[in-house]
Amino acid sequence: MSETIRVFAGDCTTTFEGSRSxxxxxxxxxxxxxxxxxLVHDADGYQPVSWLTRPDSLTVETDRSGFGLVARADEQVLRIRSHETSGWAEYPASEAGVPVGSHPQTGEPLVRVGGAVVGLDTETRYGLPAGATVVDETCDDCGLPKISAECGAVFELCVDRACESLDDAVRDRFDDEWTCPDCGSPLSIIRRGGRLLAGCSAYPDCETAFSIPAGVVVDDCDCGLPVFETARGRRCLDGTCAQFE
Known part of the structure; x- marks a missing residue:
């Protein structure tokens, strides 16, 4: 990993200049x-005794006599100077997340961090669809974890989109399933502008398109489009539909 955490320890004088001098x-x-x-931690409590968050500049010097650090952010300065016995080390650092298994090829641990599954030892990263959860199953083809995602229906797919595509699964299930309310043409499942849409197949003559929400189809709306059950309640595919105002 390119990112590291540096740890210094010893008898130190810490001086903070600024709002809490x-x-x-x-x-x-x-x-x-x-x-x-x-962050400077002593033997008491869990909070640092002194700190400076994301300074504009940081200077670190080490030699046989010890170490010194100077961090600056606007008018605030944190100075740390070691005395006598001291030591320092550097360790790989990564985001911390919920363990979801290991990579079948490299063996590195995989964790979920926010909207992605990431590897702890490499730059491995698999983005997750909105609302997706990682399930206790692995892909039969590649061995990576599988996810459960709601996009009109519930789909269980490989976390690697190159192995199994949510777009393809939604397209196989819902392509031409619904009708354009403006011209009567079938609605096709397309990706445009980074979003998965149900767009009129008569495009560009008809530009009607609806973003597919994270949820499952549970009913038909009076307007003729499907009704989705989402985390925020029921809504029409058409987010402006008067039936759900």
Whole structure:
């Protein structure tokens, strides 16, 4: 991984200049995160005794006598100088997430972080559809975790879109299933502008298109389009439909 966490430890004098000016000395641990945030922890409590979040600049010097750090953000300055015995080390760092298995080829741990499944040891990253969950099954073809995603129906697919595509699954299930309310042509499942849409097959003569919400079809609307059950309740495919105002 390209990102690292640096850890320094020893008898240090810490001086903060700014809104909470103070000078302290003690045997502490200093953590420098990949975004250059500096945290100084002592033996008491869980909060740092001093810190500077995402400074504009950070200077670190190390030699046989110890280490020194200077972090600056606008008018705030955090200075740390070690005395006597001290040490430092650098470790790989990654996002922390919910474990979802391991990569079948590399063996690296996979975790879910927000809207993606990522690898801890490489740049492996699989984006997830909105509202998708990772299930306790693996893909029969590649061995990666599978996901459950709602997009008109419930689809269980490989987390790798190159292996199994949600677009293809929705297209196989709903292509030409619904009718354009403006011209009567079938609605085709398309991706446009990064969104999955039910768009009129008569395009460009008819430009009607509806974004497909994360949910399942449960009924027919009085306007002729499908009704979706979503996390926010029921709605028509047409988000402006008067039936659901």
């Amino acid at each position: 103070r000078t302290q000395r003690g045997r502490v641990v200093v953590v420098v995160k990949p975004d250059r945030t500096v």
